[in-house]
Amino acid sequence: MADAAYFAFQYPGHGEFVFKLTNEKRIAHARRIVAGDETRRVNVKGTIIRKQADYNPDWDFHLDPASISFFQREIEVCDAHPAYVGEHLDVVGAGFLPGSIWCPWGSRVVREVG
Numbered sequence: 589m590a591d592a593a594y595f596a597f598q599y600p601g602h603g604e605f606v607f608k609l610t611n612e613k614r615i616a617h618a619r620r621i622v623a624g625d626e627t628r629r630v631n632v633k634g635t636i637i638r639k640q641a642d643y644n645p646d647w648d649f650h651l652d653p654a655s656i657s658f659f660q661r662e663i664e665v666c667d668a669h670p671a672y673v674g675e676h677l678d679v680v681g682a683g684f685l686p687g688s689i690w691c692p693w694g695s696r697v698v699r700e701v702g
Contacts (some may be wrong), residue, residue, distance in 0.1 A: 592653070593618070594643050594701040597632050599694045602670045606644040606701055607632065608653040617658055621697040629658040633666070633691040638677050643701070648674055651690070659691060666691035 593615045596604040609615045620626035634651035641650035647670060666689045673680065673690060681688040 595622070595697050596699050596701050597692075597695040597697045599670050599692055603646065604698070605632075605647060605670050605695070606641075607634065607651045607656060608641070608643060609656060610653045611656075614656060614658070618697050619700065621658070622700055626658075628660045630696050631659050631662070631691065631693060632695045632697065633657050633659050633662060633689065636673065636677075636680050636685065636688045636690050638680065649677055649680075655689075658697075662691040662693065667693045669694065 593609050594606055595609065595618045596606045598604055609618060617626060617629070621630050633656070635655035636649050637652050638649050640648050644650045666685055668685065668690065669692060673685070676684050
């Protein structure tokens with residue numbers, strides 16, 4: 589298992605969202621995005637955990653590190669901006685974001701958090 593690494597994605601108009609990675613291949617992929625070497629699969633997808641994480645204090649939820657992947661295109665049913673997710677956490681996994689899977693289309697990894 590890799591050491592943990594933390595990255596931030598931006599969603600236009602909604603600030604940064606910090607996520608944790610523990611998989612070596614995913615960490616390397618995120619670093620390639622930040623370096624500008626990966627230009628296709630730059631959006632973040634993962635399973636929402638309805639609990640604040642110490643590394644992501646601006647939000648009342650975070651992504652399960654083991655579930656995180658990167659995509660270029662994804663289905664619309666998992667798309668939502670971060671503020672909308674935060675406002676509707678009570679229905680995440682039910683009528684909103686089935687399976688608690690979130691794939692914000694506007695997300696883009698912008699930096700590694702040190």
